[in-house]
Amino acid sequence: xxxxxxxxxxxxxxxxxxxxxxxxxxxxxxxxxxxxxxxxxxxxxxxxxxxxxxxxxxxxxxxxxxxxxxxxxxxxxxxxxxxxxxxxxxxxxxxxxxxxxxxxxxxxxxxxxxxxxxxxxxxxxxxxxxxxxxxxxxxxxxxxxxxxxxxxxxxxxxxxxxxxxxxxxxxxxxxxxxxxxxxxxxxxxxxxxxxxxxxxxxxxxxxxxxxxxxxxxxxxxxxxxxxxxxxxxxxxxxxxxxxxxxxxxxxxxxxxxxxxxxxxxxxxxxxxxxxxxxxxxxxxxxxxxxxxxxxxxxxxxxxxxxxxxxxxxxxxxxxxxxxxxxxxxxxxxxxxxxxxxxxxxxxxxxxxxxxxxxxxxxxxxxxxxxxxxxxxxxxxxxxxxxxxxxxxxxxxxxxxxxxxx
Numbered sequence: 001x002x003x004x005x006x007x008x009x010x011x012x013x014x015x016x017x018x019x020x021x022x023x024x025x026x027x028x029x030x031x032x033x034x035x036x037x038x039x040x041x042x043x044x045x046x047x048x049x050x051x052x053x054x055x056x057x058x059x060x061x062x063x064x065x066x067x068x069x070x071x072x073x074x075x076x077x078x079x080x081x082x083x084x085x086x087x088x089x090x091x092x093x094x095x096x097x098x099x100x101x102x103x104x105x106x107x108x109x110x111x112x113x114x115x116x117x118x119x120x121x122x123x124x125x126x127x128x129x130x131x132x133x134x135x136x137x138x139x140x141x142x143x144x145x146x147x148x149x150x151x152x153x154x155x156x157x158x159x160x161x162x163x164x165x166x167x168x169x170x171x172x173x174x175x176x177x178x179x180x181x182x183x184x185x186x187x188x189x190x191x192x193x194x195x196x197x198x199x200x201x202x203x204x205x206x207x208x209x210x211x212x213x214x215x216x217x218x219x220x221x222x223x224x225x226x227x228x229x230x231x232x233x234x235x236x237x238x239x240x241x242x243x244x245x246x247x248x249x250x251x252x253x254x255x256x257x258x259x260x261x262x263x264x265x266x267x268x269x270x271x272x273x274x275x276x277x278x279x280x281x282x283x284x285x286x287x288x289x290x291x292x293x294x295x296x297x298x299x300x301x302x303x304x305x306x307x308x309x310x311x312x313x314x315x316x317x318x319x320x321x322x323x324x325x326x327x328x329x330x331x332x333x334x335x336x337x338x339x340x341x342x343x344x345x346x347x348x349x350x351x352x353x354x355x356x357x358x359x360x361x362x363x364x365x366x367x368x369x370x371x372x373x374x375x376x377x378x379x380x381x382x383x384x385x386x387x388x389x390x391x392x393x394x395x396x397x398x399x400x401x402x403x404x405x
Contacts, residue, residue: 010240012065012233013085014102015078015109016340017051017347020067021366021377023102024049024357026233027063029241030366049355049368051347053085069344071109072316079113086121098220100236105130105229106154106381107142107162112170115201115227119173123196125219126175128166129206130231132363133382136207140165140177154381157266159312167203176200183211189218196224206231213238230364256373258395259333260303260388261326263319263342264380273305276388288314291321296329301392303336315341323349334373336391339380347375361394362387374398 010027014020024030028047047063068085070078086099101118103111105128115124129137134145141164144152149162167175176195182188183205195202202224206212209231216235219226226232260276262269277283285307286294296302304325306318323345326335330350337343347355347370355368355375365378365387376391383390 010063010098010100010236012063012100012102013068013082014065015068015104015111015114016071017049017067017069017344018337018340018364018377018379018382019102019104020049020065020340021343021355021357021368022230022364022379023100023233024063024065024355025360025366026230027065027100027237027240028357029237030357030360047357049357051344051353051355053088067344070114071104072341072344073110075110075113078110079117082114083117083120086118098236098240099225100233101225101227102233103128103227103229104379105133105135105231106149107166107169108155108158112173115170115173118225118227119199119201122225123192123223124201125192125204125215125224125226126166126170126201127204127206127212127215127228127232129212130229131206131208131212132231135229135231137166137205138180138207140167140179140203140205142166157264157312157315170201170203174198174200175203178202178204180205180207180211183215188214189222192219192222192224196222201227209235256399257299257301257331257333258336258392259301259326259330260305260336261322261338261342261346262303262305262380262388263322263337263339265306265308266381268381269305269338270307271385272383272387273303275385276303276392279389281392288318288321291318291325294325296325299331301333303388319345322346326350332373334375334395336376336388336395338378338388340377342380343377358398359394361391365391365394367391367394367398 012023014023024047049065051067053066070081118124129135136143142149155162163169167177178191182191192202204215212231212235216239220239226236273283281301281303283303285305287308319342326346327349337346352370355370357366357368359367362383364382367374367376374395
């Protein structure tokens with residue numbers, strides 16, 4: 001077992017790019033933006049987000065995050081891809097490594113198959129709770145502000161409804177549910193061991209940060225790989241907070257305009273767009289059929305968003321159209337990319353392979369640096385009504401500001 005006073009490297013594998021950026025900011029202890037230039041502090045651990053798995057070895061940063069892009073793969077391909085990554089001995093040699101598996105807090109994607117693949121190497125503790133944004137797990141059910149996920153409307157863009165219980169949604173992974181009484185009781189460690197011995201993923205209830213802290217502490221001490229959403233990642237960061245590292249000195253990119261590419265038509269996202277437009281930012285609301293032929297001006301800060309109902313079966317072509325629109329018209333602007341698949345596709349088309357997180361505009365909205373420009377990513381459904389304004393404010397604060405080691 002690694003002693004907590006030693007340097008611990010963290011490898012996080014996330015199934016989409018917005019999740020990768022989010023977990024990178026959390027594990028590197030990058031705080032949310034205070035909106036004050038003088039309070040922009042350097043990140044605490046060296047961190048990099050990769051779109052392709054590098055060979056890391058001894059020169060790895062303290063926190064390495066990989067976007068596996070498994071959200072878009074089929075179940076078998078996603079499981080095979082994660083299995084390959086976890087079996088790659090060149091990725092992170094040595095015993096002083098903690099692996100975190102980051103999945104969607106709304107349980108989207110083929111999570112169960114990936115957990116079953118990961119079980120071949122390590123026992124798994126899974127919890128998708130994020131109490132800070134009202135996402136809790138009680139009685140084996142994921143609740144959104146107290147209501148079952150199935151009734152929340154947050155799966156409206158998916159081809160089918162989620163299962164009633166977390167364990168059922170994780171099929172085909174074998175599972176054992178640990179209720180809140182067990183999580184808070186004196187026999188949590190024993191229950192986790194019994195789940196592992198039976199070959200099951202321990203699916204845990206949690207309603208508070210204290211619950212998650214307990215899961216992270218006991219799970220890590222017993223050698224479990226932790227898997228879940230931002231809440232469990234935050235608990236992991238708190239548990240592994242004994243070491244901190246400053247990044248190399250460097251200059252934040254020069255002042256530029258910003259291009260927003262917003263790959264979601266959700267009602268919450270449209271309210272955020274409305275608030276952005278009220279500040280004077282020009283917004284182009286495009287129906288899916290308008291995206292491919294749309295010509296965007298090559299100057300100024302501007303936003304492009306999808307308007308009207310979106311057929312889930314057409315989402316891939318919409319995302320591809322937005323990516324090619326960005327390629328044609330980005331004009332070296334900073335980028336704000338909403339939606340993990342949108343962000344991944346845009347950055348792939350533009351040729352970016354690594355992101356260095358700098359700051360969180362708010363929980364889940366991460367501003368990173370890549371090849372001389374700032375790139376903000378966030379899940380499509382995240383954030384308050386002022387989310388896009390907060391991101392733009394953070395970009396403005398970071399521009400022309402020198403980071404100190």
